[in-house]
Amino acid sequence: MPEKLGRDLDPAAVRAWCALALDALGREREEIDAINVYPVADGDTGTNLYLTVEAARQAVEALFAAGGHGGGGADGDGRGGAAPAPADTVRALAHGALVGARGNSGTILAQLLRGMADVLAHGCDGAHLARALSTASAAARQAVAHPVEGTILSVAEAAARAAGEAGRDLRDVARAAYDGARAALDATPGQLDVLARAGVVDAGGRGLVAVLGALVEALSGEAPAPVPRARRASPLLPAAGTPGGDCAASGPAYEVIYLLEAGDDAVARLRARLDALGDSLVVVGGDGLWNVHVHVDDAGAAVEAGVEAGRPYRIRVTHFAADAARAAAAEAGGSPAEPAQRAVVAVVPGEGLAGLCAEAGATTVLALPGRPPASGELLDAIRRAHAREVVLLPNSAELRHTAAAAAERARAEGVRVALIPTRAAVQGIAALAVHEPGRRFDEDVVAMTAAAGATRYGELAVAEHRSFTSAGVCQAGDVLGLIDGDVAVIGQDLAETAQGVLDRMLSGGGELVTLVLAADAPPALAARLERHVRQRYLAVDTCVHHGGRQHAPLLIGVE
Template structure:
């Protein structure tokens, strides 16, 4: 798991500019690569040093390790893509808890749990995005596992990982025809490409092989000489608001409903499984709205948020820029 996330941090970092270049859905703000990189980096750095979940024998619980990475990613998630990836990690960790190694069956269970949770985190999920890539990867792993009748060998795991990447690649290619915006621009989905790279990093880390250098060859819009598609499209008005907040189940449902009424791209996902003494759970919240203040007032009416960030959708985010914008919130 540590090797996987280290590889993913490097790979997404190397490809972030090209991923940004084709980022036009759900908004053409050209930051999917950057957001995904910063979120993967948070996950990778959470596993540096002492590994979480060590057993008495000194071995590491795979699920506990991944859960720690997922929670760090969730707390520092950036944008739609980063938030969905952090949901993916947290959910994938659950079937792996208590296990000391990965098998074909566990991989299939983890990917299935992850894609279901990611789809459900969005109020209005659509195919043709990284969600479709997650789903295709899960289906591919399940098909191999079903054909192996519980074979827990490394050979079966290798076959499953090969199928996962092949399925994810096919899903990325299909994204162009699933969304009108992508079809008009003749590009594949940026988040989908990022997810494909992350899954190839998993295959590489587990099997001890190199990343597949030709994997992205021929993807529409992904050649180095292709233009930055998003720069030729109209700027999107509005802002992206993100925060972490403790909510009762009723208040969480209320917040999702009311955010759906005033904005879009609403993502809400629980951070961890433990309730506080008042019966509330921590949630990561993401929404696109016309103006920040009404959304922030709504959120504060239901609890006390932390790590509130407000970013203009029309401007690419610079992670090294002044962390506080003119509106007084963190960028």
């Protein structure tokens, strides 16, 4: 990397900042996890921050790729085409962090980056950076329902204050922000009793220092002196019943996180409702898209509140008791809880299928239209499966490369991962149906792959505009019947089009038809299609599942 990347925080420098921040959090992730005692001692702050920054980096890299910027790696040398506009780059950074935010600290970091982007979109010199840090600190504090001193909020505020006193030189401002954050981090045990009792600094603040250190390096080419290595938090402290103590004994049982499409007024009502339900409430975002984080005892009520406010998706619920049990086992035995031998991780298009796959023992990742999961989400699911061997079912042709990247990273962590290239949810259901954990791994993978490959898949969709398809010209509002990804039938009635698709799929034979209906599908559709199959194809069985909210009104599988 060159010693200087320019006088401004230009797109190349933002790109470098993302890469360096991810590298820094990758190096320090386990150490940050080990000192995580507030707001819940669940040992995942470093991991959550890493995944949040990974999502931000992916968004920036996607912007460079879309802009035809074929060269110029993280050092921004500019080869291969023009870089994106500065405003677009910082907005992509903020948006990526927002949609990929994880945990309490990751959600706050996403709001910090959003607050910075709002200012840096109008200029990226030293004065703008100082103002951006101040705006970011205020925005993050406003996003937290009950701000607490001695946390990442205090570290961000100190960084902004120091940056505002540093003059106008960009590198001086960045260095001052970093130094201010370092000093504030060292002071956190004196501000928050739970940190003092555990003998550690705040984990979220430590992560923010790493991110600001990466900014200094991106702008100057020189990395700041590393933060002294922290010791692991005391296993005896904090005590149960205190903030950040034994979550299983005294605090809410679940962490609930989801993205939400909703207006400002609805979000204001949502904040009030979630604040009454639990604690550690952080709602970040704006312009119709929000990331919601809360700790509650009633996870269903927290999700329900999101449904009433707008459209929640990428819903993730974590049971703290399971994490606490693993941590206790690690302390008692000197090593983490013994992982299971084998697990299945499946991407599913709706909550109904998520429940079905979970009942079958799979760890699920929810994918909705226009919001495919990133490789970090899939890697996180593989880690949550906590197994030596994992079978990964992407259930989408579009996720093949994303799943492959997650599998490679999991293998680097010592997990044996087999990626079965399922292209639809019904293929994943077929694979899961023949899954046998007691078999040898290779035999199990072969059987699951064969079951998926023997399943043809179809779905119904409604045309949004007039267009040419492989089955002819369709008009807006027409019902499209797709088989193996291509339009095969065009109709006006949902049930009649579905029957046409079934007839085509069964013309080559079949033993089992799987129907997955969306929540808004006509109530009588399943019965009509079951009757159609029974009357026309006597030897074919039919299985019906309810997928909940999914992108297609009907998914079809034929084995």
